[in-house]
Amino acid sequence: MAYYENRQEHYGGALVLFQRNLSVAVPNSKTHRAANWYMRLKIAGHKGYITRSTKLAKYEEAFVFAQSEFLRLQQAARLGHSLDEYTFEKHWNDWYERNLRGGTWKEERALWHKRYFNRYFKEYFSHADSTSMLLNDITPQFAHGYWDWRKAYWLTDKGTKLRNYNPKRRGSKTSGTANAKDIPAVKTLQMEQSALNQIFYDAFERGRTQQVFKLRVAERGQTPNRRAGFDTGKEYAVLVRNLRSYRDCVGRFASTGLNAWHKLQRAQLSYFIMFLLHSGMRVGESRGMKWSDVKLDEEVDGEEERIAEVRVSKATKKNEVRYVQTQPSANKALKDWFEVTPFKERNDWVWFGQKRDADGKSQQIGDLNKSFQQYLRAIDFDGRKDGLLLNRDGEKRSLYSLRHTYATQRLEKGDVSIYDLAINMGCKVKQIETHYSHVVSKQRRQQITQTRHKKKSRAAEGAALNDDAFFSEIRRRYNAGEISDAAFLELVKSAGS
Known part of the structure; x- marks a missing residue:
């Protein structure tokens, strides 16, 4: 058949390399680039053939690539993993539907995942032509670049246009709102971090990607984002x-x-x-x-x-x-x-x-x-x-x-x-310490600013010596990061009262 050219068989026909006759495959094109090599693989236990492009024009390079893919897919088949090439979007849709069927999320959380995928995840993990990237093409370096892209999203020309789109919907927290912050809050980014890590780990578990990495948003340089209250x-x-x-x-x-x-x-x-x-x-x-x-x-x-x-x-x-x-x-x-x-x-x-x-x-x-x-x-x-x-x-x-x-x-x-x-309030102590440290500071103003001029009595000095072991333990845990600033002050205060 003229569609296949330069056919080369290996491993008894289980691995076949060939090129396509571009004049037949693309008859309307006046010029053709150098033909790439394609591989056709037959994996034991898998119905049919797996045919993919090596994206390489040199035979020697194409054979090395095809051989490594053949061995990788053989091992994946033994482990029961998927042999299909998954794009980020295809995997996300499958992951999302499985979680919906399993009742993992409440309605609000499911809507959050859908909105953030459509607004951010889908766009970042796509090529310039808007086609979704293959999972195996997403490197850890590229994935970690998401944070810089995300933090600058609403400062770009596109973000500005989205803010101004459909003025009637401003303030409604939708895609056309002017309500979006220039730089997202740390909590928002951490929620996205959690979602992306779940998505990529699920892909790794199902054999759809050959590498596993854990995304972590950098918190340095960002301050806690407190909601506006009635503070006076x-x-x-x-x-x-x-x-x-x-x-x-x-x-x-x-x-x-x-x-x-x-x-x-x-x-x-x-x-x-x-x-x-x-x-x-x-x-x-x-x-x-x-x-x-x-x-x-x-x-x-x-x-x-x-x-x-x-x-x-x-x-x-x-x-x-x-x-x-x-x-x-x-x-x-x-x-x-x-x-x-x-x-x-x-x-x-x-x-x-x-x-x-x-x-x-x-x-x-x-x-x-x-x-x-x-x-x-x-x-x-x-x-x-x-x-x-x-x-x-x-x-x-x-x-x-x-x-x-x-x-x-x-x-x-x-x-x-x-x-x-x-x-x-149903939240963590750390959240109170982080978001209301300014209030705790005012609350403890007297303890923070007071100075002691009176000389301790011998009885007080003796009591302090007896408490040395207790204070040493508190100090050790505080220096080790096991106790927060507020907890340390509270313990010292209670011990001294």
């Missing part, structure tokens, strides 16, 4: 003071065009804001609350005011049950809202949306960020154009800002340790 007493006071006018539709928030349902939604948002401010719960956790999860007017030893205890469902971000102890103001907000809401059954959602099911029952609330930001924008504060929507650094606030404000206020008051706070 004045901002907090104005935020809370305006809630009554908003809820009752009077003053600045007066409106004659609101029906009973809209007024109820306003009341819900006002109580929802107060609840988040004084519970520190995530918005997603609060959305999942039912009245059966709430215990009102719980007593606290030594305190006159009552609190609420809220059971956080397992079907939330942390995938574990947790019991949150709220502040008294959150308890009051829940009690006041219970008097107003038309859905009071134990199995009803505490916070509900505008839609109802076929039985007339309430459904969960959707995204209230837009309503919350409209409320902030309408507040008169220091003559600012956007009211309380932006903080002093021009960063936009969201409902998550209320969780940040809760943590800041609890630490500033100094009546809770970062360990207890981390347990109640």
Whole structure:
């Protein structure tokens, strides 16, 4: 057949090298480059032939390459690995579908994987002509280059155009939004790091790539990205003071065009804001609350005011049950809202949306960020154009800002340790230390700045000597990195009291 030329057989026909007659393969081309050698392999246990280009025009080089591929695929077949050439996109689609079928992710996480693949992963691991790269062509050096490309993505011409695309969708956190940060937060990059490592390791396990590497984003030079909160007493006071006018539709928030349902939604948002401010719960956790999860007017030893205890469902971000102890103001907000809401059954959602099911029952609330930001924008504060929507650094606030404000206020008051706070908020101690170190520093201002001028008594010196072993152990663990700065200070303080 004229299509095959210069056929060379090896290993009894199991490895065949040949060239294609380009005048037959591409009859409309007026000129042809030097013909590459192709290999046709027959692997025991594999149906049919594997035919691929060596991408080499010299026979000697093509034979060395084909021979190594033949031996590699023989070994892969013995181990039960796939012999097909997989592109990054083909493998990702298979990996994604398998995880969907296995119920690995919640709906929000599955959507995150899909969005980040379409926006970043797919584009980076492709050739200039937008065809996906073969897994075996992705070197560790190329893969690690993803971080520099990713950090600069929204600063490129393409990123700028995407920001400006479809202005009606700005602020909606979609591909055409102006909401994207110039440089992504460390936490965002770490999430991408985790996803990419899972993808590549899965490819290695299935024999689709012959090398395994672990990506790690460099954190040097990046500072923790704290959400914008209401960090001044004045901002907090104005935020809370305006809630009554908003809820009752009077003053600045007066409106004659609101029906009973809209007024109820306003009341819900006002109580929802107060609840988040004084519970520190995530918005997603609060959305999942039912009245059966709430215990009102719980007593606290030594305190006159009552609190609420809220059971956080397992079907939330942390995938574990947790019991949150709220502040008294959150308890009051829940009690006041219970008097107003038309859905009071134990199995009803505490916070509900505008839609109802076929039985007339309430459904969960959707995204209230837009309503919350409209409320902030309408507040008169220091003559600012956007009211309380932006903080002093021009960063936009969201409902998550209320969780940040809760943590800041609890630490500033100094009546809770970062360990207890981390347990109640459902996060790691390290996160509290990282994001609120500025508050911890203020909290310990007296201990940090005080100087001692009094000479120790002999009794005190003797006690200090007895504690030498304890302090030596603390110092050893601190120097070894086993104890954080905050934990070290807390231990020293407790030992000295």
